Each structure stands twice: as C-alpha cells, then as structure tokens.
Amino acid sequence: MAHKPRSEMIAETRAKLVAAARQAFGTVGYAAASMDDFTAEAGLTRGALYHHFGGKEGLLKAVVAEIDAEMSQRLNGISASHASPWQGFVAECVAYIEMALEPEIQRVMLLDGPAVLGDPSTWPNQTGCINSLTTNLKRLLQDGIIVDTDPEAMARLISGASLYASLWIANADDPQATSKKAVGAFKLLLDGLLADGRKSS
Amino acid sequence: MAHKPRSEMIAETRAKLVAAARQAFGTVGYAAASMDDFTAEAGLTRGALYHHFGGKEGLLKAVVAEIDAEMSQRLNGISASHASPWQGFVAECVAYIEMALEPEIQRVMLLDGPAVLGDPSTWPNQTGCINSLTTNLKRLLQDGIIVDTDPEAMARLISGASLYASLWIANADDPQATSKKAVGAFKLLLDGLLADGRKSS
DNA sequence: GATAGTGACATACGTGGCGTATGTCAATTA
DNA sequence: TAATTGACATACGCCACGTATGTCACTATC
Numbered sequence: 386m387a388h389k390p391r392s393e394m395i396a397e398t399r400a401k402l403v404a405a406a407r408q409a410f411g412t413v414g415y416a417a418a419s420m421d422d423f424t425a426e427a428g429l430t431r432g433a434l435y436h437h438f439g440g441k442e443g444l445l446k447a448v449v450a451e452i453d454a455e456m457s458q459r460l461n462g463i464s465a466s467h468a469s470p471w472q473g474f475v476a477e478c479v480a481y482i483e484m485a486l487e488p489e490i491q492r493v494m495l496l497d498g499p500a501v502l503g504d505p506s507t508w509p510n511q512t513g514c515i516n517s518l519t520t521n522l523k524r525l526l527q528d529g530i531i532v533d534t535d536p537e538a539m540a541r542l543i544s545g546a547s548l549y550a551s552l553w554i555a556n557a558d559d560p561q562a563t564s565k566k567a568v569g570a571f572k573l574l575l576d577g578l579l580a581d582g583r584k585s586s
Numbered sequence: 587m588a589h590k591p592r593s594e595m596i597a598e599t600r601a602k603l604v605a606a607a608r609q610a611f612g613t614v615g616y617a618a619a620s621m622d623d624f625t626a627e628a629g630l631t632r633g634a635l636y637h638h639f640g641g642k643e644g645l646l647k648a649v650v651a652e653i654d655a656e657m658s659q660r661l662n663g664i665s666a667s668h669a670s671p672w673q674g675f676v677a678e679c680v681a682y683i684e685m686a687l688e689p690e691i692q693r694v695m696l697l698d699g700p701a702v703l704g705d706p707s708t709w710p711n712q713t714g715c716i717n718s719l720t721t722n723l724k725r726l727l728q729d730g731i732i733v734d735t736d737p738e739a740m741a742r743l744i745s746g747a748s749l750y751a752s753l754w755i756a757n758a759d760d761p762q763a764t765s766k767k768a769v770g771a772f773k774l775l776l777d778g779l780l781a782d783g784r785k786s787s
Numbered sequence: 788g789a790t791a792g793t794g795a796c797a798t799a800c801g802t803g804g805c806g807t808a809t810g811t812c813a814a815t816t817a
Numbered sequence: 818t819a820a821t822t823g824a825c826a827t828a829c830g831c832c833a834c835g836t837a838t839g840t841c842a843c844t845a846t847c
Contacts, residue, residue, distance in 0.1 A: 395824075416617065416702075419804065431805085432826045440806075500701035501617075504757040538751075538764075538771035545750025546743040553742050556705040563739075570739035577778010596795075620833065632834085633797045641835075 399437050399447075401427040407448045411489035415445060415497035442501060449498050450510050456484055456494075457513030464521060471530055474521045475575055478543060479568060481514065485551030486560075495548055506541070515540050531578045539578070546571065600638050600648075602628040608649045612690035616646060616698035643702060650699050651711050657685055657695075658714030665722060672731055675722045676776055679744060680769060682715065686752030687761075696749055707742070716741050732779045740779070747772065 405427035409418035420431050420441055438444045463480045467473035484490055499505055505512050518540035525531045550567040557563035606628035610619035621632050621642060639645045664681045668674035685691055700706055706713050719741035726732045751768040758764035 398824080414701075421804075430826055433824075435806075436824060496701045496704075499753070500615075500697045503697075504753040506754045507757050532774060534771050534774050535767045538767040539775070541754050541768070542747040542751055542771055542775055546747040548750065549742055549746025550739075552700070552705040553707045556708050566736045566739040567742070570735050570743055573733060573735050574740070574743055574775060574778065577775065579778075599795080622833075631797055634795075636835075637795060 395437075398429065398433060402429065402434055402437065402444065403447050403451060406444045407451065407489070407493070410445065410448055410493050410497060412492075414492055415441075415501055445493075445498070445501055446509075448493060449502065449508065452490060452493055453508075453510055453513050456490070457517055459484065460514060460517045464517070470521070470525055470528065471579075474525060475572065477517070477521065478547060478571065478575060481518075481544070481547045482551050482554070482568065482571065485548055486555050488555075491551065491555060495552060512544075515544055518543060529580060532580050534578070543575070546574065596638075599630065599634060603630065603635055603638065603645065604648050604652060607645045608652065608690070608694070611646065611649055611694050611698060613693075615693055616642075616702055646694075646699070646702055647710075649694060650703065650709065653691060653694055654709075654711050654714050657691070658718055660685065661715060661718050665718070671722070671726055671729060672780075675726060676773065678719070678722065679748060679772065679776060682719075682745070682748045683752050683755070683769065683772065686749050687756050687765075689756075692752065692756060696753060713745075716745055719744060730781060733781050735779070744776070747775065 402424065405423040406418070409423040409426075420434060424431050424434050434440075434444060438447060460477050460480060464473040464477040467476050485495060494505075498508075502508060506515070515537070519536045522531070522534075522536040522539055526533065526536060550571060554560050554563045554567055603625065606624040607619070610624040610627075621635060625632050625635050635641075635645060639648060661678050661681060665674040665678040668677050686696060695706075699709075703709060707716070716738070720737045723732070723735075723737040723741055727734065727737060751772060755761050755764045755768055
C-alpha cells in the first residue's frame with residue numbers, strides 16, 4: 386500500500402496538533418493546558434510541537450488564526466444575507482456578540498489570546514473580524530447612511546463593546562434577560578450612528 | 587523600644603506583598619512573575635503569601651481590587667469637576683480611555699485579570715468603574731438628556747469600547763494620531779445617545 | 788505572671804511542566 | 818545506492834508552584 390506524500394503527512398500532523406490544542410485551550414484554558422497531555426492526545430509528543438510551532442505560544446497563534454478565520458467567514462455570510470446595507474451591518478454586529486458567547490471563542494479569543502499574545506490589533510491576521518466591520522462601515526459612510534467618522538476606529542469601538550457585552554452575558558445569572566438588555570442597548574448605540582433623519586430604520 | 591501592635595504589623599506585611607506583586611504583575615505580567623522573586627523583594631517568603639492570600643490568584647485579586655479602587659476614585663473626581671452632567675460624563679469616559687493607556691492598568695486589569703480571574707463583571711468589587719458609569723447614566727436618563735436605555739448595559743458597552751480602544755492606541759505605531767481617531771469616534775458614539783434635538787452639545 | 792494556645796511567618800520537600808539538546812529513522816535527491 | 822535533509826521522539830535539567838511541617842512571638846486565661 387502506497388504511502389501518502391510527505392507534504393500531506395506534515396499538513397496532517399500540524400492539523401492534528403492545532404485541533405488538539407484548540408480543544409484543550411478552549412476548555413481548560415491556555416495556562417492549564419499541558420503540552421504533554423494534548424500532544425499525546427493527538428498521538429504525538431512535544432517534539433513535533435516544538436518543531437512545527439516553536440513552542441506553546443506558536444500553537445496558540447495558530448489556533449487563534451484558525452478561529453479568527455472561521456469567525457470572519459461566518460460574519461461575511463451574515464452581512465451578505467441581508468437586503469439593506471444597514472440591516473446587514475446591524476445583523477453582523479449582533480452576530481458578533483452571539484459568537485462571543487461560545488465558550489471556545491470566549492476563552493481563546495477574549496481571555497487567553499490577549500493575555501498571552503498581547504493586544505489583538507497587533508495580531509498578524511489583523512483580526513479579520515475588525516476588517517469585516519471596517520469595510521462595512523466604509524460602504525455605509527460612502528452611501529451617506531451614517532455620520533462621518535473614521536471607519537477603523539469606529540469598528541474597534543464597536544468590536545470592544547460587543548466583546549465585553551458577550552463576557553457579561555455569558556457570566557450573568559440570567560443570560561437570557563441580560564442578552565436582551567445588552568442587545569437592546571447595543572442597537573441603540575448603533576442607531577446613534579445613523580445620519581440625521583434616518584433614525585429608527 | 588516598644589513594638590508596634592500585631593495588627594499593624596500584619597497590615598504592613600499585606601501591604602508590602604500587594605505592592606511588590608503589583609509592581610511585578612504590572613511590569614512582567616502575571617504568568618512571568620515569580621512568587622519567590624517578588625516576595626523576596628518585599629523582604630518575605632512565599633509562606634507569608636500563602637498565609638494571607640491563599641495563593642498567587644488571591645494576590646492578583648487583591649492587586650486588582652486596589653487598582654480598581656484607585657481608578658474609581660479618579661473617575662469620580664473627574665466627572666464631578668464639570669459643570670453640566672453630560673460634559674462630566676463625556677469627560678469621565680475619555681478619562682477611562684486615557685487611564686487604560688497606563689501599562690500597569692492595561693497589563694493587570696485588561697489582559698491578565700480577565701484571563702486569570704475570568705470576566706471582570708464577576709469580580710467581587712463589581713468593577714467600581716462600571717458602577718460609576720452606570721450611576722452617571724441613570725442621572726442623565728432621569729434628566730431626559732439621553733435616550734431611554736438600560737443604564738448598566740450601556741455602561742458595559744461603553745466600558746468595553748473604551749478598553750479596547752485603549753489597547754489599540756497603546757500598541758499603535760503612532761499613538762498620538764490613533765488616540766485622536768479613537769477619541770473622535772468615541773465622542774461621536776456617545777453623541778448618538780443624546781435625546782433628539784440635543785446633538786452636538 | 789506563668790502557661791497554654793493561636794497565628795504569622797519561614798523552611799523543606801515533592802511534583803509537574805517547560806525548553807533544549809540530542810538521537811533516530813524515513814523520505815527525498817543525485 | 819549513498820548522502821542529506823528534516824520530521825519527530827527521547828532524555829535531561831531547571832524553575833516554579835503548592836503543601837506539609839516547623840518555629841517563634843504574641844495573646845489570653847487563670
């Protein structure tokens with residue numbers, strides 16, 4: 386029986402490592418995840434990890450990049466599936482909050498990621514989610530739908546508001562009620578960006 | 587020569603530990619701070635630390651509480667020193683951003699704190715800063731200055747936006763320019779909360 | 788005011804996790 | 818087929834944490 390080409394084996398190894406690490410980081414957290422444990426779970430040892438990713442931090446970067454790419458993709462799909470640009474934008478923002486309710490995203494992207502890798506805006510992929518928000522804002526601005534502002538700056542503010550809202554909701558006693566309050570306030574905040582005369586659209 | 591009473595010695599010990607830990611956490615970060623090192627710097631050993639704070643996490647909690655109390659106090663002073671409630675509120679929010687530019691606050695309160703202790707809204711002191719923002723919003727709402735919204739929810743959104751903005755500014759290539767962009771967008775966002783007919787006040 | 792008791796610390800020890808240095812074996816290349 | 822590369826495993830040392838234990842001063846009670 387013919388073996389797979391080497392490059393394929395390598396990609397498989399890397400994928401297995403990322404998958405195992407993602408599972409571990411997403412559940413027990415970065416600090417508590419033992420490299421010996423989750424590499425063994427992938428049928429490998431720490432040797433492979435150091436060879437491919439240079440260390441624990443390198444693996445976290447890879448996991449972050451993977452999750453971030455998935456988030457971007459999901460967000461793009463959501464904003465594209467709405468009729469008006471403004472509705473698409475609002476939907477995307479709300480989806481952003483909802484995604485951050487997922488434990489894995491919360492643990493890896495909101496808590497451990499920034500603590501270990503530093504400010505998200507310095508991450509290599511430039512946080513695709515921010516990019517997505519930014520381009521959306523640019524279009525809304527060009528169309529005169531929202532007030533004049535720096536798109537990237539506004540995207541970051543919105544992103545920050547969303548993420549903290551998610552943390553709040555996820556840890557609240559009554560997530561349902563809290564979610565309603567947060568999303569309500571959030572929509573109001575976005576509404577304030579509409580150019581004069583367009584409110585409550 | 588008469589010795590100090592015991593309770594005073596204890597308070598002193600605790601204060602020394604908190605101060606040393608605050609220095610270490612604020613500079614090298616929580617994970618990289620060696621308990622042996624910074625307890626020694628305080629003229630003590632890990633024994634004292636475990637006795638008073640139960641462990642490394644306990645000390646971080648104490649440090650967080652101390653910094654949070656200081657931040658609250660500073661914010662209260664700022665919002666009180668402005669004529670109109672709205673101006674005071676805006677000034678407090680901007681100050682919130684500026685405070686988060688300080689490396690110690692950033693490292694401890696924004697990065698390590700959430701990663702180690704979990705969501706800030708679950709912290710015992712309930713994050714005095716959020717409380718401060720919330721009460722301010724309540725007053726503005728009662729006076730009819732801003733649109734109808736849940737004060738706490740809005741306070742958390744604003745807080746999140748501020749904190750991420752700070753991370754962005756602090757890590758930007760050109761902090762000056764970035765700060766202008768961020769604060770500009772931020773004021774615009776707050777402006778959207780004003781009740782109809784009150785804009786650009 | 789002697790004695791038992793409590794509590795604030797220091798010391799000693801074991802364990803686990805990380806990083807590095809080294810080894811091995813298969814796959815490519817000539 | 819011989820040489821080389823590189824993917825991965827193994828082995829070692831170190832550092833840091835948590836716990837268990839010890840000591841000594843202070844306090845309280847009679």
